[in-house]
Amino acid sequence: MTTQKKRPLYIRYAGPVLLETPLLNKGSAFTVAEKQAFNLEGLLPATIETINEQAQRAYQQFSQFNNDLDKHIYLRNIQDTNETLYFKLITSHLEEMMPIIYTPTVGLACQKFSQIYRRKRGLFVSYPDRDRIDDMLQNATKQNVKVIVVTDSERILGLGDQGIGGMGIPIGKLALYSACGGISPAYTLPVVLDVGTNNQELLNDPMYMGWREKRVSGEEYFQFVDEFIQAVVRRWPKALIQFEDFAQANATPLLKKYQDELCCFNDDIQGTAAVTVGTLLAACHAQGTKLRDHRVVFVGAGSAGCGIAEQIVAHMRDEGLDEAEAISQIYLTSSKGLLTDDMSVRDFQQKFVKSKAEVAQWSSDGQSITLLDLVRESKPTILIGVSGVAGLISEEVVKTMFASCPKPIILPLSNPTSKVEALPEDVIRWTNGQAIVATGSPFDVVNYEGKKYPIAQCNNSYIFPGVGLGVIASGARRVTEEMFMTSSEALAECSPLVKGESQHLLPALSDIREVSRYIAIQVGLKAMEQGVATKVEPEVLERAVDKNFWLPEYREYRRTSF
Numbered sequence: 273m274t275t276q277k278k279r280p281l282y283i284r285y286a287g288p289v290l291l292e293t294p295l296l297n298k299g300s301a302f303t304v305a306e307k308q309a310f311n312l313e314g315l316l317p318a319t320i321e322t323i324n325e326q327a328q329r330a331y332q333q334f335s336q337f338n339n340d341l342d343k344h345i346y347l348r349n350i351q352d353t354n355e356t357l358y359f360k361l362i363t364s365h366l367e368e369m370m371p372i373i374y375t376p377t378v379g380l381a382c383q384k385f386s387q388i389y390r391r392k393r394g395l396f397v398s399y400p401d402r403d404r405i406d407d408m409l410q411n412a413t414k415q416n417v418k419v420i421v422v423t424d425s426e427r428i429l430g431l432g433d434q435g436i437g438g439m440g441i442p443i444g445k446l447a448l449y450s451a452c453g454g455i456s457p458a459y460t461l462p463v464v465l466d467v468g469t470n471n472q473e474l475l476n477d478p479m480y481m482g483w484r485e486k487r488v489s490g491e492e493y494f495q496f497v498d499e500f501i502q503a504v505v506r507r508w509p510k511a512l513i514q515f516e517d518f519a520q521a522n523a524t525p526l527l528k529k530y531q532d533e534l535c536c537f538n539d540d541i542q543g544t545a546a547v548t549v550g551t552l553l554a555a556c557h558a559q560g561t562k563l564r565d566h567r568v569v570f571v572g573a574g575s576a577g578c579g580i581a582e583q584i585v586a587h588m589r590d591e592g593l594d595e596a597e598a599i600s601q602i603y604l605t606s607s608k609g610l611l612t613d614d615m616s617v618r619d620f621q622q623k624f625v626k627s628k629a630e631v632a633q634w635s636s637d638g639q640s641i642t643l644l645d646l647v648r649e650s651k652p653t654i655l656i657g658v659s660g661v662a663g664l665i666s667e668e669v670v671k672t673m674f675a676s677c678p679k680p681i682i683l684p685l686s687n688p689t690s691k692v693e694a695l696p697e698d699v700i701r702w703t704n705g706q707a708i709v710a711t712g713s714p715f716d717v718v719n720y721e722g723k724k725y726p727i728a729q730c731n732n733s734y735i736f737p738g739v740g741l742g743v744i745a746s747g748a749r750r751v752t753e754e755m756f757m758t759s760s761e762a763l764a765e766c767s768p769l770v771k772g773e774s775q776h777l778l779p780a781l782s783d784i785r786e787v788s789r790y791i792a793i794q795v796g797l798k799a800m801e802q803g804v805a806t807k808v809e810p811e812v813l814e815r816a817v818d819k820n821f822w823l824p825e826y827r828e829y830r831r832t833s834f
């Protein structure tokens with residue numbers, strides 16, 4: 273990423289208020305002239321430091337903590353005091369710090385949110401205050417919000433209902449927007465919709481800081497979400513809204529309701545689908561196969577699983593299959609086994625249901641068709657875990673799959689680490705090192721019989737920062753399914769394995785900014801092609817992407833009194 277020459281910023285804050293404003297604070301990096309101009313003399317030690325020197329001290333302090341939650345709290349504190357330094361630090365140590373600020377540690381931070389709470393960040397929009405949402409958005413202090421990540425916290429990773437603790441997720445996601453996708457933190461806003469919680473432990477916890485009631489549901493819930501959305505549209509009509517970690521029953525209806533009306537997407541449905549398909553495309557390329565050659569079994573049939581299944585169908589169709597053929601190669605299982613037409617299923621599952629009459633003989637107990645029955649009979653080549661249940665992809669399931677598929681692709685995607693359907697080292701061992709494995713949470717390289725197997729992190733963090741940057745740079749008014757399909761293909765093109773550079777299925781985190789930039793350009797071009805962004809020459813779009821790409825460097829400040 274090239275550094276751009278930045279104009280000075282005109283600042284009206286001074287003295288302690290300036291030091292208390294995280295977006296503007298430079299701490300010990302204020303120059304002599306700035307200290308004089310902004311009434312900072314005497315408020316800081318004499319030595320004037322560079323951002324690199326500050327980051328070095330912060331890294332030393334970070335390294336002294338010996339558990340991940342304390343490291344998380346420490347980094348969040350830097351974020352809340354000096355955002356430029358925070359992003360300098362995490363972008364310099366992304367491999368080490370991403371699991372601390374994001375999955376998996378962020379899951380624990382959500383669970384303990386009220387215990388570890390320090391300072392305000394983002395907006396808490398509570399149900400009892402629903403007649404004052406416009407006022408709340410005015411209080412957000414940011415004038416020009418371009419990306420909002422909003423959750424109602426009902427399904428935080430695989431950890432369930434976390435009440436307002438879910439705020440950790442929008443904060444973490446938006447940190448990646450800035451660190452990986454170059455969206456300035458001045459333009460991002462994390463939001464939690466506090467509609468109560470059904471988590472009894474939180475309701476009983478005297479420390480819990482949210483609205484202490486059971487969740488609002490049904491018509492009142494949808495009405496409340498709509499009041500929030502309409503207030504956002506009034507305040508920032510062009511903002512991109514990312515829905516995050518809503519429960520299955522609400523995620524799809526909300527997406528369907530708003531996706532053609534607003535610039536929005538659901539990360540768990542569309543972002544997860546895009547990164548999974550991108551990973552599968554890279555794996556297919558490495559095997560010399562096409563997606564259409566595969567049979568896919570899903571462990572978990574929720575909105576994430578169905579979102580991935582839809583995207584796989586779309587790609588298989590692109591590769592020449594018709595819709596019915598593509599669907600016939602995809603099998604969804606829930607806790608009740610294979611979804612068949614004698615079961616009552618949700619709308620979004622309907623098209624993947626199999627005829628019970630045709631598969632009845634697959635059942636070993638004459639009743640349901642278990643995952644093991646299904647794997648034995650349908651002989652999948654791809655197995656995807658999106659169940660939120662640890663251990664569901666058992667040794668027997670993997671060995672049965674391996675018996676008829678010499679090069680299985682196995683993706684246990686549930687987050688955080690504690691919810692993974694199978695441990696990568698087990699999958700590698702059960703398949704004698706033949707499986708291609710990728711997980712949603714980060715895992716170390718597996719050593720098996722003297723060989724190293726890097727485990728790709730198939731996480732939507734490879735997708736949403738680039739998609740967001742592409743939307744902002746192109747001025748897209750909608751986020752279409754085709755833009756997500758493009759992001760998958762762009763990600764697969766960046767695979768070091770596809771490029772013949774290494775055995776890594778997905779790019780290294782150290783390259784993620786370049787990857788996001790590439791995805792942003794492709795997504796922006798697609799938006800123009802689809803008529804949801806104003807057409808410009810590709811070079812103009814590329815320049816817009818680079819111009820929008822914020823880098824954590826201090827800018828020169830000049831004083832203004834208004």
Ligand SMILES: O=C([O-])CC(=O)C(=O)O
Pocket residue numbers: 375428429430517539540686687712731732
């Ligand atoms: O946050 C993550 O790591 C991925 C994700 O969206 C989820 O699991 O809900």
Ligand SMILES: [Mg+2]
Pocket residue numbers: 429516517539540
């Ligand atoms: Mg999520």
